[in-house]
Amino acid sequence: MEKKVINNDTTFTVKGFGASGNLINGKTLKEIDVVREKPKDNEVLIEVLYCGVCHSDIHQVNNDWKNTRYPCVPGHEVVGKIIETGSGVNDFKTGQIVGVGCMIDSCQTCEPCRNGEEQFCLGEHGATMTYNGYFNDPESDYNTFGGYSSHIVVNKEFLLTLPDKLDLSRTAPILCxxxxxxxxxxxxxxxxxxxxxxxxxxxxxxxxxxxxxxxxxxxxxxxxxxxxxxxxxxxxxxxxxxxxxxxxxxxxxxxxxxxxxxxxxxxxxxxxxxxxxxxxxxxxxxxxxxxxxxxxxxxxxxxxxxxxxSLIGGIKETQEVLDFCAEHDIAPEVQMIRIEEINEAFDKIKNEEVRFRYVIDMAN
Missing domain, CATH: 3.40.50.720 (NAD(P)-binding Rossmann-like Domain)
Structure with a gap:
């Protein structure tokens, strides 16, 4: 998959793999163009290096929860390299390898958000998920696109620092x-x-x-x-x-x-x-x-x-588990695949033929 970025004044287009939901094409994932907004002052642009494949990706693509917004570009276990930072980003720098989990934003002002439990955000829309848009606003057509793509834009408050002891190729599944x-x-x-x-x-x-x-x-x-x-x-x-x-x-x-x-x-x-x-x-x-x-x-x-x-965890707790896994030498058992193999991987997951987690090597 080509990692070409096409820019205009406010958005840019990159390549991804997603499901259209079209009855003719079914829910099979295929290469599509993904239009993203350019990073705001408090956001960063990340080149995706690795992305885990979660069973939730399959549920979402198949609309098993009756809330899928199409096109659906899954992927919420992302390890990537920051290639651009907004003017308000001081804690992270270009070239830094970071993690992105299930959320990329929230209201950040309600009580759960202030307590580090952004997954329970009580703001108008709830948390903004890494893909499929707002968590608690089924009427909104706002959509987000996940890590099955060459690049992703994330609020700096939702970035995770990766301990040096972790093997980057095996880290992504820790994020979900x-x-x-x-x-x-x-x-x-x-x-x-x-x-x-x-x-x-x-x-x-x-x-x-x-x-x-x-x-x-x-x-x-x-x-x-x-x-x-x-x-x-x-x-x-x-x-x-x-x-x-x-x-x-x-x-x-x-x-x-x-x-x-x-x-x-x-x-x-x-x-x-x-x-x-x-x-x-x-x-x-x-x-x-x-x-x-x-x-x-x-x-x-x-x-x-x-x-x-229980539903995932907040950003503070996600950083905790990354540090915990590094401290105790815990790592997911993974099988590496190319993005072009994703449909076959979905089938093998459904048939319980994976040991134990697929990770897409986006760098290849």
Missing amino acids: AGITTYSPLKNAGVKSGSRVAIVGIGGLGHMAVQIAKAMGAEVTAITTKREKREEALKLGADRVLISEDKKEMEANELAFDFILITIPSEFDINLYVPLLGVKGSLVTVGLLGEYEKPLNNMEVAKFNRSVGG
């Missing part, structure tokens, strides 16, 4: 898979001696196992696939449960203080609630959608259990 799992583990108070289960050992789950182990927890990986047992143990899990083994699941009722579910497709949460101990808590981060089968409230109430969800 890393923070999405780190935040609920941290907020649950996971520490030495905590009994933690991670359900789903894929792009998010394989990061969660490593992070929970580094926090000092006794970690159990729960998966439907017996062939993932050895992989989970290599990642640091102390043991592995097969969720389709009814006897094995029953033997672990009341066994865990905290369960993190990372499954990206429909699942029955009632299978996992009985595994929680007294006052245990469960958080799901994988499938951000609906499931028709109701939660069994009796199972929740009788042992004072808690069931909740």
Whole structure:
């Protein structure tokens, strides 16, 4: 993909890979022109070097959440080089390698934003996502385009500093898979001696196992696939449960203080609630959608259990997880691809054939 930038007075055009949503072409990603606004005083222009491929990209391209703005150019796990800075940018400089996660702006004045939780922005539009525009304004046709492109423009407040110890080619998934799992583990108070289960050992789950182990927890990986047992143990899990083994699941009722579910497709949460101990808590981060089968409230109430969800993390917390991964030598397991291979990669992700995360090498 050519990295040519075509300029005019207020915008510039670069190349990207996106989905038109056109019924003739389906949702297949193809090369398209991406028109971006030139950096404002508080923004930077970044040349994308690496971009992670998240299951959310597939959901968004397919309009699974019924909120997709087309054309859709995915990508919210970006590692890139600053090539231009606005006049008000002093903390970052041209040539610097930085990270960009799921958001590129917010109102920055509401209480969640002031508290470093920009993902919960209460401003008029909510957070501005790295792609697909405003998070909380479905009526707006304002769109943004993500890291499946040669360049991206970002507010300086949403840039992340990358520790020197991190391998740049493997860092991008930390900006979504890393923070999405780190935040609920941290907020649950996971520490030495905590009994933690991670359900789903894929792009998010394989990061969660490593992070929970580094926090000092006794970690159990729960998966439907017996062939993932050895992989989970290599990642640091102390043991592995097969969720389709009814006897094995029953033997672990009341066994865990905290369960993190990372499954990206429909699942029955009632299978996992009985595994929680007294006052245990469960958080799901994988499938951000609906499931028709109701939660069994009796199972929740009788042992004072808690069931909740979590959504990425703020910029401060995302910087925390980058530093945490550097400190504990944690890195995503990745397979590098070219942008032209993205449609094949989507198919392999849906078929669970990736180990464990694809990263697009945009430099090539």
